[in-house]
Amino acid sequence: MSSFLFQATIYLGAAVIAVPVAMRLGLGSVLGYLFAGIVIGPLLGLVGSETQSLQHFAEFGVVMMLFLIGLELEPRKLWEMRHRLIGLGGLQITLTAAAVTGATYALGFDWPIALAVGLTMSLSSTAIVLQTLNEKKLMSSSGGRSSFSVLLTQDIAVIPILAFLPLLALSGIHNETAGGHGAEAQDAGPFAQILNWFQALPPLATTSLTILAVVLIILGGIYLTRPLFRYIHGSHLPEMYTALSLLIVIAIACIMLVVGLSPALGAFLAGVVLANSEFRHQLESDIEPFKGLLLGLFFITVGAGINFGVLFGAPLQILSFTLAIILIKGSILFVIGYIFRLRGRDLWLFTLGLAQAGEFGFVIASFAIQRNVLPTDLTEQLLLVIALSMLATPLLFLLYEAISKRHKDSPAAQQEADEIDEQHPIIIAGIGRFGQVVTRLVQSAGYKTTVLDHNLSTVEVMRKFGFKGFFGDPTRPEILHAAGLDTARVLVVALDDRDAALQLVKFARKQRPDLHIIARAYDRGEVYRLYAAGANDIVREVFDSSLRAGRYVLENIGFTEYEAAEAEQAFYKYDRTSIRELAALFDPDIPSSENKPYIERSKELAKDFEAELLASREKGGS
Structure with missing residues (x-):
């Protein structure tokens, strides 16, 4: 020990x-x-x-x-x-x-x-x-x-x-390890005896048992895991889930070793069989630390x-x-x-x-x-x-x-973009979490969209759910024109890369002064930059969800649903108005916390809004 x-x-x-x-x-x-x-x-x-x-x-x-x-x-x-x-x-x-x-x-x-x-x-x-x-x-x-x-x-x-x-095998080679191995196997216990018994079987019987072992692993994965996990669930002991997960992998490895196959291959086969199981995530979390x-x-x-x-x-x-x-x-x-x-x-x-x-x-x-x-x-x-x-x-x-660094900017290093074979009045550049919701809403209303994204795996996942998209960098002019920039009515910029989003808005506005551009922003600073670049509507990532959360707060401290909704709408209008006014004072080269004119005007607008909101409530109360 x-x-x-x-x-x-x-x-x-x-x-x-x-x-x-x-x-x-x-x-x-x-x-x-x-x-x-x-x-x-x-x-x-x-x-x-x-x-x-x-x-x-x-x-x-x-x-x-x-x-x-x-x-x-x-x-x-x-x-x-x-x-x-x-x-x-x-x-x-x-x-x-x-x-x-x-x-x-x-x-x-x-x-x-x-x-x-x-x-x-x-x-x-x-x-x-x-x-x-x-x-x-x-x-x-x-x-x-x-x-x-x-x-x-x-x-x-x-x-x-x-x-x-x-x-x-060559007749002239006689390694001492070969003989020793056999001796060890005889004294190794029941498992070695089973192994020796299997190796002594005729070829036809060996092949049949090998096929049977693979079939049993597949059928066991399909039909036995669900009742086993339900049985373990009844014990209400988390460590039993870990024990069962290890038992599944170890038992499969033993079976594959007995029939002379690779334990790794057997485990992989079992994993594929269980890929659609509702217990997949439990198995992953239990096995991962040991792995x-x-x-x-x-x-x-x-x-x-x-x-x-x-x-x-x-x-x-x-x-x-x-x-x-x-x-x-x-x-x-x-x-x-x-x-x-x-x-x-x-x-x-x-x-x-x-x-x-x-x-x-x-x-x-x-x-x-x-x-x-x-x-x-x-x-x-x-x-x-x-x-x-x-x-x-x-x-x-x-x-x-x-x-890879040398190939970073090389056109030959980039995977070839998809050929865009259709154009629609709405172009959505970026299909992350933000872009996905926009796409689903617009398409559910009966409008078709042309979706672009430079992440191939994201595009492939979207296709599996029935949403067509094209792989390609939306900031590349030739791809944007192929997507229908010259005839589109609306462009939605939902890229994660802030610099790329800003570059796309500037290019689209230069090419199409009449195009309506909706852009996603990370914070106020990015809102000002996108506004200056020519975006018509700018949506901050968490602004709308934060407004909804604030409304719930008001409803639970005494406001009626109508009053809370009115307060939410009033703050929304105030924020839009203040952003447009403060955009003229924003300087990207100066931090907002050090821009005195920006700070003073922000304070004035906040006081005006508070006074207006208070007067509105008093008028409603009377």
Whole structure:
């Protein structure tokens, strides 16, 4: 117990120190975890042989991560991704495996060994890439979605790769680890006995039970989760929800391991099945903390497991192999991404994000040793290359960010805007929360609108709810004219970017002096700027909702509904009048709190309004 507590203190302490430092330096949490592992392992020697066994436990974080990803994907969405899964993912695995196999064969290795190395290196790191994409909020980009499609295909491909590897076994290789593994399995308990029983079945029975296991997971997700959660709800113990959530993921992982499939794939499949469940959010909130801790532990064990002895024994060879893997995979990814119409920043994200080897490479390499496919000394070097390439991944993302800045203003880097094939008298620029309400109200009244937004994911979400919109930057003149600026009657400017909104109002007013422009403003200062730019009606974000709240206050302290409504309307008229008058005194170069003429006139207008309101109430009371 004392040894366990000591080791836990070391791992947690290293993470608590290294990760915040890495985040502040902009390196990302993954690099922080990896460096923490290197420090407590190879450098200081605070952890030792337990790292490898701990890594198998920590790999469960990858399983949990894929379960959570599955919860975010409905089966319909997965079907829509089929072209990317087969096209992008299938091409990447095939071409990378072929290229690495050819390079390894050229170095003098037998073709079965070369093919095993190629298959091992064809996979990328699901854990590191998805964690980094989520941290940097890149998952919704085209490059992020394409990367996810490839990673998902790779996770699925682990199954046939593991099934194919025993066919490559060489009679001249006899690794001691293979025999030892079998001995351990016999003494490992009931689970190992079940595993051995399943492996001894005839091929037809094995295939049938595998299909049955997958069907049971699907049916269980559809029909068993609801009664299980209702049963747990009756206990009124929050920790039971957590226990059930963990039980679902762990049980699925065990079933998949018994039938020889990837636990991560099984968890992902279960997540997809439960994506439409009303308990999805409960599962997410229960699993998320465990996923984060286990993934962090996994990254620490990767860093701690780097064998610097092997590295220092042949540094040029191993570093050259690591660099070659990154270059080979990166070149293939770049070509495939370009074929699939990724451009600019998305293409570089796709290329650099997936250029490393992955954690499933550890699984495949270890399995290859057990089946006498790879010799032990070569496998140790492969494991080191995999770890080093994973260690380089956060640096590749930093390189992506540097390249991304150069592409920021490049037209080639921008995703091609939609072709606008219709024009309507009302143009709505921006479809965030504000723009959505305006669009729904206007369309419910029977009028058609042309909706523009530069956020592709927002436009896609809107389309799913039956509202047509066009992806494109509304501040670009050619897009605005294509949307019908020359003939429109009303332009609604609902952009989040204040500078872009101001630029759009100025351009539209210059092009169409007769156009009625309605603009959203963040505060009074922006109201004055938009007014000066030519907007006709300006709506502050919280003004109307604040008026309604104020009216409710008055109603609950003695005003009648009529009196409260009258007070609300009077304040509304006062505010509109005062804003127009104060706009002439507003100076954008001087803070309002230091603009004396503005302050004095504001006080005068407020006193006049209070006096007018008091007189009105006294007149009504008499």
